[in-house]
Structures are given as C-alpha cells and as structure tokens.
Amino acid sequence: MSEEPVSDEAQAAVRRRIDALWRIEGAHIVAALARATRDIGFAEDLAQEALAEALAQWPAAGTPDNPAAWLTAVAKRKAIDAWRRSERLEERYRAIARDLEDDDGVAWVPLEDDMLRLVFTACHPVLAREAQMALTLRVVGGLTTEEIARLFLVPVATVQQRIVRAKKTLAAARVPFEVPEPNEWPVRLGAVLGVVYLMFTEGYAATTGDAWIRPDLAREALRIGRILAGLVPREPEAHGLVSLMEFQASRFPARTTPDGSPVLLADQDRTRWDWAQIGRGRAALHRCDALGRGRGNYALQAAIAECHSTAPSIENTDWQRIVLLYEALGRIAPSPVVELNRAVAVSMATGPAAALVIVDGLASGGALRGTHLLPSVRGELLARLGRTEEARSEFTAAAGLARNQRTRALLEERAAAI
C-alpha cells in the first residue's frame, strides 16, 4: 500500500472533524469507557489516546464509517494493552480485560445512567471549582483543552494541569463512578447545577479581564445545562437553571455597545433581546412548574428574569412581584447579593428611602465588604434621594473595588456625571 503524502489542509480538515465528533460523542465515549474501567481519569486518558491515533491515521486512511465506534474500539484495545503491561496485574484488572475481550461491543453502547455518573463525577465536591468546570467542559461538553483555555482566558498548560490534577484527586479520593445515594442526591445535584451556573455567570458577567461578557462560555454552560435537564427531567431545578440561563442569555445582544462597553438593564434596547430565546426560557420554566413541586433557587431567579423579559420598560415592570420573588428567594437561599437585589426592587416598587434601610443593614453587618456591589447600589439610591456628595463618594469607592475594567469605567463615569 503506497502512502500518499497528506497535505496540511487535509490534516486540518481531519482535526476539525475530530473536534466536532468529540463535541457530539466525547461524553458518550468517556462514559462508556468509565463504566468499563470504573475509572474516569483512565477513561479520559484512553479517549485522548484514541483521538491522537485518529488524527494520525484518518488523514491517509480516510475516516471510518462509524467514527464513534472506531474511537471506542481503539480506546478499548488500549485499555486491554495497558492492563496487560501493568506490573501489578491485579486480578480485578485481569478480569475486566477478559470481559472487554469477550464482550461483543454491547457493553460499549453508552447508557444515560453512565452520562449521569459522568456528570456527578466531574462535579464531585472533592474537586476545586476550576477543576470541576474544566473537567465538565472537557468530558461532558466535549471541548478541547485549547477551547477551554480560550474560554477562561488562561494558558492551555493551565487547563491541562487542572484536568490532570482533577483526575489525580478523583483517584486519590477513591471517588466511585456512580450516581450519589438517594440521601446525598439533593446536595450533590445542587453541586452539579452550581458548577454549570458558575460557568455561565463567569461568561455572563466576567469577574476578571476586559471583556464584559464571554458569550461563548455562557453558551457552552447553557448547552451543558440542557444536556443535564435531559438526563434528570424529573428535577425541577434543572429546568429552572436552564430557564434562568436562557433568560439571561437572551439579553446578550443588548448588554454591550459595539465597542464592548456594558449597558445596564435600565438602558438596554429591549428590542435587541433574543425573543426566541425568551420563549425557550418560558418553556423551561413551564416544564419546571409542570412537575408540581414548587420553585427552587434557580426557578425563582428565572421567574424574576421572566418579569423583566415581559416588561416593556424598566418603569413598566411589575416590581411588586419582583420584590415578592426576591423575598421568597431570600428565604430559601439567603445571601447578601439576593438581599441587595431585593433592595433594588424595593427602590423601584416603593422608593429609595425604604431600599436604603435594607442596604445600610447589609453594610452594617459587613456583608459584601470589598466588592463594588454595595457602594454602587448605595450610590444609586443616594443619588435618587438628592444626596449628591455622598452618592459621588460611593461611586468612586465602588470604581476602586471593581475588578472588571468595563465595570470600573462605568462607575467612574457615573461618579463624574452626578
């Protein structure tokens, strides 16, 4: 067989094809491998090796008819080879290797349960936040390490390191490739949803860097959220989270000016919101409500977002209802940020004086110290009360605390304009 030299273009085309396949099939492949090997880290290594082999072979040999089956078969062979080479030759591994050789491929068809095990393992509480996000994007979202690095604005080596470390941590903690026991389920599901939402918010309101939003990261989080809701369709909060993300993402087109500066909700051109996406947000909230188990943390936030989405303007918004929703949210998930948002809603429903009482209560308790949030809201309320000097000094203080450059510029402008 003569080897035709492979052009760079052909090589690049195969690379793109493999990236697209990994995005669609990566989670299924890793999930099937992890079930067979009971080791998610090993499974991911095997999948990587299979991808490398595809990249080496396909440009010359052509892409197989069923690329996902090919990748899984190669990974399986590599698993057997690795165990044969293993000096320990533990009986357990030998048994698995025999099973793998004997089975007719049926065991390699991914199951939804395996996908769920994969999600719970990637978001396991023994892992650091960054590791959970990187591993989830890698094995559930099917992103390349290069893509993940781009989304988080960090070097590729950093992402590789996070993933390697995550796999080592899971092995060291002997984390089983399993879904949690029923008594742990609510807390662990909450952790998974938390990882997805953190990923989304990092894209929605970047805490660092000079970009105000990173829509690509938020979009990936939304996709993973939809996958998750498909895996646990009986969980109201999974739909609540998808709904919340759909509503928030629907405002992306209006959230920045062409030069990338942020536009606050009050000033957004509502006609630029993605109305089809708002429709999907409402549909997801409806799916949550249809389960008849009430609204949780994410569903309540989604309901607040829905109030904004259906209001023609900031003035003609049902602020009374938003205050009620924030009160409910504050009871099931109390946090200073929720309280601060409630204060903003109260200022719109009742007036700035009532809101200032809430904000001052937060400030005297030391909540949110060191963030720009409290002084920026306080500045806004003081400005509305005509206490100009105090307002200006709050905005200046807030600008000094903002970590995102765009936010800082906005607050400096506010201080200067008052």
Next chain:
Amino acid sequence: MKYMFIMRATDEAIEESKQVPFEEILNQMGAYNEQLIKAGVMLAGEGLTDLSEGSAFVVDFAEEPPVVTDGPYGETHELFNGFWIVQVASKEEAKEWASRCPLGPGSKLEVRRIAEADDFADFADNEYIKKEAVWRQELNQP
C-alpha cells in the same frame, strides 16, 4: 452559530416513503430529534403537511400581478417538507448532525447558516432593521 437544516425530497422519494409505515418514520425522526434535544443543540423544528391535503399553493412572480397556482409545483421539484434549527460551534459540527438525519435516497438536507443581528451591523440604522427587532419582540410575546 445557528444553522437551518432544510429538508427536501423528490416526488418519487415522497411516494416511496408512503410504502413505509408512518409510525416507523415517526419513530426514526423522533429518535433523531431526541438526540438533538438531549445534546442541547436543537432550537426549533417543524414539518410541513403533505401536498395531497390541498392546502399548498405557489405564488409565481414571473408576471405582474403574480400568478397563484394550486397544489404541487408544475414540474418535478425537490419539495421542501420540513426544517430544523440547531445551535452549534462550527460548520463541521453542523455537518455531523445533518449527516445523522434518518433520510434515504431522493432526500436531501440543504444546510444554511442563519443570519444574526451582527450580519446586518452595517445597516443597523435602517428603519426596517430596527422595526424588525420590534416585530420579533411582539410576535414572541404571549
């Protein structure tokens, strides 16, 4: 980026598909849609009704005023009979998904990227571009 998969089939293919139990087609298409939904990429999709029910017509602008003809297009054409809208990261990913659609010989998917606001950035001040945004808002209001 969003892509539309536009499903087309020849008259022969449509006739042939009538030999297959409709439930079988429903199951195959349903499984495909479920895959798209579970992967988190499907945004919308609709199927168009059969020509035989007589609801279809064609408006031809070759003349002034345009001519309206009932029923199927005069000559054999590939008939547009449904679409999907998916959100994907690349053209390659769109290709992967489109290739998995359970269609047979005589059927085609035309795959096109959907224009987004950025595509009209040069015309942002156009009166109708602005109005269109309002219309979209109104049409999607409950």
